[in-house]
Amino acid sequence: MTTSQQTPYAVTTGDLAFLAGLTTVHTDRPTLQAHARDSSRAVPQGLPAAVVVPASVEEVAETLKWANDHGVPVSVRGAGTGLSGGAVAYRGGIVVSLAALTRLDIDAENLTATVGAGVVTSHLDDAARPYGLMYAPDPVSSEWSTIGGNIATNAGGPRCLAHGVTADVVMALEVVLADGRIVRTGSRTVKNSTGYNLTGLFVGSEGTLGIITEAVVRLDPRPAGHPVAFAAAFSDLGDAGRAVAAVLSRCPRPESLELMDSNTIGLVAQHFPDEDTPAGAAVIVGEYADPHAAEYASALLAVCRQHDAETVTGPRAENLLRTRKRVNPALSASGLTASCDVAVPITRLADILGKIESLSQAFGMQVNTFAHAGDGNLHPAVVVPNGDERALEIAEDLLGAITQAALAMGGVISGEHGIGSLKLHHLDAQYDPATRSLQREIKALLDPHAILTPGRAV
The missing domain is CATH 3.40.462.10 (FAD-linked oxidases, C-terminal domain)
Structure with a gap:
């Protein structure tokens, strides 16, 4: 059974006071326990030192800058519905909860929505409904899962057969890197052949390369006719x-x-x-x-x-x-x-x-x-x-x-749940050594101190 890693840094009372000056911080045992694990069978080795609930992208950035400077491991959490052990807390580390990032704006004329990482998936679909539109990806957990987690795992669902998976509808992202830099990828345009596809890099990255705080997603016309x-x-x-x-x-x-x-x-x-x-x-x-x-x-x-x-x-x-x-x-x-x-x-x-x-x-x-x-x-x-x-x-x-x-049979080890900690040992069977090395080099470039979801996904 896969467990989380132990932090090399002991978070002090002074650290917690500093964090509390940046954003909302919880250290009570019930909150720590509630955020220590996801919906998978992965079991954490212990409790995190704190659960941080930023209310803005700037608060996320300040939190990560502090964690990066001190070498504190960070687990990223939406609603905790993940099934691969990717959101299990690190003993003595911090959990960054994106629950407060709930911006939701529908642009019906351009068939898009701007949505915070903490928005529940079904709420986005419900918001699009009055305009005759829908958010197509529909993971089974859509009544509880959040957009940030869906994007981080490239979630699927029954309706994706006709309309595509999450990666197919994400047009642009706002992401905080491990050192606190805020980057924005993609565009609101239908076509975009400008530079590297950084949006695609972060979709499905499971919180290992940066924390997704906001996204621009494509909406589809809701099908006509009686199902x-x-x-x-x-x-x-x-x-x-x-x-x-x-x-x-x-x-x-x-x-x-x-x-x-x-x-x-x-x-x-x-x-x-x-x-x-x-x-x-x-x-x-x-x-x-x-x-x-x-x-x-x-x-x-x-x-x-x-x-x-x-x-x-x-x-x-x-x-x-x-x-x-x-x-x-x-x-x-x-x-x-x-x-x-x-x-x-x-x-x-x-x-x-x-x-x-x-x-x-x-x-x-x-x-x-x-x-x-x-x-x-x-x-x-x-x-x-x-x-x-x-x-x-x-x-x-x-x-x-x-x-x-x-x-x-030419298949893959995950179709929609991600790798997390539970499937990490299968990656070498799917990818050749050169590909695995490239994945690790990308991780090291964007997160050189390995604070973001270390030991998982790659």
Whole structure:
């Protein structure tokens, strides 16, 4: 189990008094405990010395300048919904919470929004709705996660199949570097071929290169027409995977296209007995949001039937779409969950599903697999009895084997959750030594004293 590192610098009472003169500082134990970990299974070695809550980019800059001068490690926190251990606090370090950075301005005419890092993702989408617009990326945690964290991990979500991931909508950033310098990248224009793409460098950097304080993001017109849900149940996991690949090559792209295996559906049924529980090895479910949605859904289901599916429309399909949204709450209610976040090329979806099934049998542990099937992003999860360290070790080994299988199929070790601390040991398998060296050189250039999220992501 991955833990955080110990700070080489002991924060003093005088330091805390100095910080309190710069910004809001909390040192009470309940606040320290609440900010010490994220939603992952990563466990901190101890509590931070302080939680700092800047109210402006200038306060963030002054805080980082102090931390850089004193060699104090900094963890960056939005809402703590991360699943890779990237926001776990450092013992004796400081946590910089971006919760107070909540600027939110909609520019409907230019189809953009200027948004602070602490704005909750769904709040941005809600603010765009009266203008007939939407913020497209929709991580499952959108009701709680914040824009800053979404950008830092390049978050995805079901709707990203049709509209792209977070990186595709970020136009410009305001970032504070480790030494306190404030830089602004990108532009508000549709096109921009000016210099290096520094915006792309910071998106997905997980707080290791700088702290994102504000962003300009693109808004999309909200789809017209009444959404139409569809679902198809398969008796074979491979058939489900092959159907997804066929659908994407032959049908208009749906708004979302999700997958649940029978283990996952059964787990949801345990905690939500009212849910629909179709028989079979897997279900794919999604929806179209288009004036031609009914026609498109019909064509998609016809392709599924060619792959031996029992197809579903109407209220039952809508119920199955709700079932998919209840997977994460069901996992949370089941206890300690070990999970991974791999992605493979669409044509290898059937192969990785089959490999997960065989590895589950080989390790003797049930894997609950659910996925953003339309973009090949899978979330295999193992529920481990609380306190059973041996079972957790086996689960970690099983997830490691799944990750290696995804890499062997041309995939990646993270599709949307980031690397954090939990997946760091897999990076050398994904990248060659020269690429890994370049990543570390970029980190050293922008953060030479290694105060920003040290020992994670790269």
